[in-house]
Amino acid sequence: MKKGIWVLLVAAVAVYFAFNPSGSAWFPKCPFLMLTGWQCPGCGSQRAIHSLLHLDIVSALRYNFLLVFSLPLLAVLLYAEAVRVRKPAFYAKVHRVAYIWACFAVVCLWWLLRNLFHW
């Protein structure tokens, strides 16, 4: 199971490195965007990841500002996940209710702002 996730991750990185999502129809489009014409909080993530893998941070920020900034946070959370049993105190520390809802608030705010100001 764990191995499978790593294989998928490596495969995904390879695909997003090799192909530019904005030039190909084969990358899934956001259903929310197609249905409503509004961007969802994750819109642009695939292009942003492609840009990041090519070390083009400016483009990545333009495609999805939030994604770039949430990557370090995701890294911390994944690390906490990996050491959950060995370091329970650390896991508990990064899973405060306040942090969880702060993440939610930031995502919603980003969702609103990007549609209001076309970020």
Place this chain on the structure above:
Amino acid sequence: MDFYILENGERKGPYTIEELRQNKVSPDAMVWTEGEADWRRAGDIPALSALFPAAIPPVPPAEQPQQRPPMPKTWLVESILVMVLCCLPFGIVGLVYASKVETAYWAGDYGRAEKYSADAKKWTLVGVGVALILLLLYVVFLLFCALAADM
């Protein structure tokens, strides 16, 4: 007050209490003193009770601070990813359960924390499943378009 000790059929003494204390007389030694009808165990003679303090009960072990089990997996990362990358409603449900896991955990209710963790897992996986189905439908749709264009 004088005390006599019966040792190997011989009477020894008189001793004072202080001498008995220094000789570390055993509570099982047979002793006689004025007022006693017969030889008695030193431990049973009230006048000698000061020599044999009742065994101090063992100190109860200090209350161990209760060791918390590790917090159950909250599925927070997965919920956030599901929320952001496609299936917002399922991600939010996952997030709600993630926060419930946390609350129950700090309240010391580990059973409920585990249960919420299972719920968070369920809804997050539903979100992932829906995402995969949408992706599959999209690919099928594309293939269909490609075929139609060829014909």
